[in-house]
Amino acid sequence: MEPIKWNGKTLAVLDQLQLPETIEWVECSTVEEVAEAIEKMKVRGAPAIGATAAFGIAIGAREGANLDKKEFFPYMDAVCDRLAKTRPTAVNLFWAISRMRELIKHNSDLDVKQLAELITREAQTIAQEDVEMNKTMGQYGLRFIPDGARILTHCNTGALATAGYGTALGVIRAAHEANKNISVYADETRPYLQGARLTAFELQQDRIPVTVITDSMAGYLMRQGQVDLVIVGADRITANGDTANKIGTYSLAVLAKHHGIPFYVAAPTSTLDFSLETGDQIEIEQRSPEEVSIIGGKRMVPEGVPALHPAFDVTPHKLITAIITEKGVVESPDRDRMAVLNRKG
Ligand SMILES: CSC[C@H]1O[C@H](OP(=O)(O)O)[C@H](O)[C@@H]1O
Numbered sequence: 001m002e003p004i005k006w007n008g009k010t011l012a013v014l015d016q017l018q019l020p021e022t023i024e025w026v027e028c029s030t031v032e033e034v035a036e037a038i039e040k041m042k043v044r045g046a047p048a049i050g051a052t053a054a055f056g057i058a059i060g061a062r063e064g065a066n067l068d069k070k071e072f073f074p075y076m077d078a079v080c081d082r083l084a085k086t087r088p089t090a091v092n093l094f095w096a097i098s099r100m101r102e103l104i105k106h107n108s109d110l111d112v113k114q115l116a117e118l119i120t121r122e123a124q125t126i127a128q129e130d131v132e133m134n135k136t137m138g139q140y141g142l143r144f145i146p147d148g149a150r151i152l153t154h155c156n157t158g159a160l161a162t163a164g165y166g167t168a169l170g171v172i173r174a175a176h177e178a179n180k181n182i183s184v185y186a187d188e189t190r191p192y193l194q195g196a197r198l199t200a201f202e203l204q205q206d207r208i209p210v211t212v213i214t215d216s217m218a219g220y221l222m223r224q225g226q227v228d229l230v231i232v233g234a235d236r237i238t239a240n241g242d243t244a245n246k247i248g249t250y251s252l253a254v255l256a257k258h259h260g261i262p263f264y265v266a267a268p269t270s271t272l273d274f275s276l277e278t279g280d281q282i283e284i285e286q287r288s289p290e291e292v293s294i295i296g297g298k299r300m301v302p303e304g305v306p307a308l309h310p311a312f313d314v315t316p317h318k319l320i321t322a323i324i325t326e327k328g329v330v331e332s333p334d335r336d337r338m339a340v341l342n343r344k345g
Pocket residue numbers: 044045046047154155156157158161162166167168194232233234235245246247311
């Protein structure tokens with residue numbers, strides 16, 4: 001079940017805030033509606049918000065198709081700027097926007113309507129490429145998944161977090177499709193509950209054995225010898241392999257290291273950011289504390305008591321066993337080893 005569907009002129013967004021109880025599609029026909037769907041996390045997941053922003057730019061180009069060219073280019077700049085303001089951590093968002101800006105710049109000789117068509121096709125290509133990258137990544141990750149593996153994963157990195165198939169969940173899917181008899185522990189992943197609500201939903205649909213655990217149970221299971229490996233996604237990976245991912249990932253990596261359990265990151269190369277040397281430079285999104293204090297519409301923290309809500313944390317590369325991408329695997333990632341991924345094409 002993909003998170004977005006292009007309808008030729010508008011973008012249907014599966015409202016992930018309503019899952020798993022309700023499957024509700026929201027029609028986005030303006031740039032602002034797309035931007036708000038990303039900001040409110042109706043659609044979320046690094047590659048998914050990149051693809052969504054690309055279609056938001058396509059909608060913007062169609063809205064601006066009646067402008068003359070000298071107005072069209074600054075108008076499209078403003079469209080890209082608006083979408084770039086939605087969420088700061090996942091580099092896939094900025095990768096998609098930058099790819100669209102380059103496309104517009106290198107095709108400025110076309111008329112506005114031709115440009116709008118070209119931009120729409122590029123958004124569709126970005127989505128199609130993402131699914132293909134995820135399936136390739138799944139195959140690269142297979143060698144790290146022993147038969148019968150008990151896998152712990154965090155957040156949601158499946159079809160709902162991408163244009164389809166998934167990153168870490170893509171590796172899990174590939175292992176299941178290869179009859180490796182795996183089972184999954186899904187961290188519920190407070191406060192948005194991507195694991196409990198979305199990963200469990202996806203794996204149940206695929207008949208992959210899944211058990212939801214609270215985030216605080218991971219160490220207990222590792223100490224009981226119940227976890228064979230951890231695999232997670234990523235929102236931004238810097239030149240030395242430091243990885244930003246959903247809050248709670250760093251704690252998992254420390255626990256995995258302590259227990260001698262392999263810790264894998266699966267992410268397409270659109271998640272790599274070689275402009276940053278280390279994870280200390282990654283901007284961590286600070287979301288509303290109300291998303292922590294209020295659960296299912298019910299206040300759990302007394303009014304007036306503050307709450308923190310960093311939406312991501314950074315796992316140092318030394319805690320990562322391997323980074324799996326569609327261009328291959330980097331084991332024991334560091335700056336020198338990651339450089340192999342920093343090649344165009
Ligand atoms: C395919 S990796 C998706 C990545 O994005 C998630 O964050 P959010 O749900 O806030 O968009 C989480 O960090 C996942 O690992």
